[in-house]
Amino acid sequence: MRVKNYYYASSLEDAFSRLHESNKNAIIAGGLWMKKTAQEYDTLIDLSKLGLDKIEDKKDEVxxxxxxxxxxxxxxxxxxxLNSGMTAFAVREVMGLQxxxxxxxxxxxxxRYPFSDVIAGLIVLDVALHFYPEAKMSLVDYLSYKGKYDGILTHISIKKDNAKGYFKKVKATALDxxxxxxxxSKRNNKLYIALGSRPMTAALCLKAMDYLDKNPVDDEAINKASEIACEELMFSDSTNISKEYRIDLAKVYIRRGLKEVL
Amino acid sequence: MTLTCYVNGVLRTFDVTPDEYLADTLRRNGFFSVREGCNESACGACTVLLDDKPVLSCSILSAKAEGKHITTVDGIQDEAKKLSHCFAEEGADQCGYCNVGFALTVYSLKKHNKNATDEEIKEYIVGNLCRCTGYQSQLKAIKAYLKGE
Structure with a gap:
């Protein structure tokens, strides 16, 4: 990564205006994955001084x-x-403390990283993304948005649904x-299933969810749902895991997860 | 660009480039206790404290440290000595390359959770890799250090 200028934005308006001065300008958050790219930036715009580092517990949402x-x-x-601790657990699976x-x-x-544990942990919840200039989009819609979104992500809101959740990260080593x-997750009496790192970005298994919605949820239905989920999403090989093994794992953990949240 | 920050409590000003990483800035300015290992956010050897929180100096841009307090192992010498004594008692190191990162991470743990359980210790040090030991002796040493033995 090469960077010509580093700039601390004084306001969101300032950040947005700087961002659009050049197509080689970008917003920097933690900056961890930027390091791994060969990209060149004119200006990296840091939002650290804009007070976007707070968690607010509101009546219906966080x-x-x-x-x-x-x-x-x-x-x-x-x-x-929130959600039987599943969201916090998913994030704890990311790399080390540092x-x-x-x-x-x-x-x-x-x-929208394909390997994101954070996205996989949040997608089964009612999560909205809030942008500057003012815009709101569900996480699910954002993940399927074509092209790079123009606005600046300022915060996310997670609806308090009293959901029960299950999260499993299959990994070879602790930091992998x-x-x-x-x-x-099970929220408002509906079951939500998502699979991430297939190796594509996490996505909901809509057909499997629909099947569970329309049928009594017993062992047979759980087995069937795990089959449907693996048929409706695309899986591929990676260097350290085959497509077939990924599918086998997905079926097993979907069954376990469904039984856990029921 | 200029970076102004505190290193081990002393206000310092460094000339840095916008794409320079903190480990490089610190080492270039004589803070050789900061060690670079994997240089890809995986080993924890380069750990420093940024406003009292362990971070990977190989992966954080120097510009992000503007106005902040950086602590290297030089800034926690008394605590590092106590920990190294516990490591020696338990035979918890061989080459010693990872020790600096461990010292800063474990020092942070002591500050934030002195009565950490085994699981909490493991969770805290999961980002610090050691290729010499099997972590069991380090776990014993860290427990002894937290107890003040």
Whole structure:
């Protein structure tokens, strides 16, 4: 990565205006994955001084600033009490403590990384992304948004649904990228299933969810749902795991996860 | 660009480039206790404290340290000596390359959670790799250090 200028934005308006001065300008959050790219930037715009590092516990939702670090997120009592602790658990699976003291919620989501444990942990919840200039989009819609989004992610809101959740990161070693992510939640009497790192970005298994919605959820239905989920999403080989093994793992963990949240 | 920050409590000003990483800035300015290992956020050898929190100096841009307090192992000498005594008692190191990163991470743990359980210790040090030991002796040493033995 090469950078010509580093700039601390004084306001969101300032950041947005700087961002659009050049197509080689970019917002920097934790900056951890930028290091691994060969990209050249004219100006990196830092949002650290804009107060986007707070977690607010509101009546119906939790609002998390984009610059909240993963460590602050996982340690927040509000987040730990949310959705049977599943969200905090998913974030705790990311690398080591030092890494999570630097990486931010905003950076983890905005990049739409295929290996993101954060996205996989959040996608089965009712999560909205808030941008500057003022715009709101569900996490699911953002993940399927074509092209790079023009606005600046300022915070996310997680609806308090009293959900019960399950999250599993399959990895070879403690600090490894996920070979597969499985997340499941039950909220408002509906089951949500998502698979990430297949190795594509996490996505909901809509057909499997629909099947569970329309059928009594017994062992047979759980088995069937795990089959449907693996048929509706695309899987591929990676250097350290085959497509077939990924699918086998997904079926097993979907069954376990569904039984856990029921 | 100019970076102004505190290193081990002393206000310092460094000339840095916008794409320079903190480990490089610190080493270039004589803070050789900061060690570079994997240089890709995986080993924890380069750990320093930034405003009292362990971070990877190989992966954080120097510009992000503007106005902040950086602590290297030179800034926690008394505590590092206590920990190294515990490491020696338990035979918890061989080559010693990872020790500096461990010292800063464990010092942070002591400040934030002195009564950490085994699981909490493991979770805290998971980002510090040691290729000589099997971590069991280090776990014993860290427990002894936290107890003040």
């Amino acid at each position: 609002v998390v600033g984009a610059m909240v670090t993963l460590r602050e997120f996982e340690h927040s009592p509000v987040i730990q009490s 890494f999570r003291n630097m990486a931010t919620i905003g950076g983890s989501i905005f990049g 990228f996920p070979l597969l992510n499985i997340s499941i």
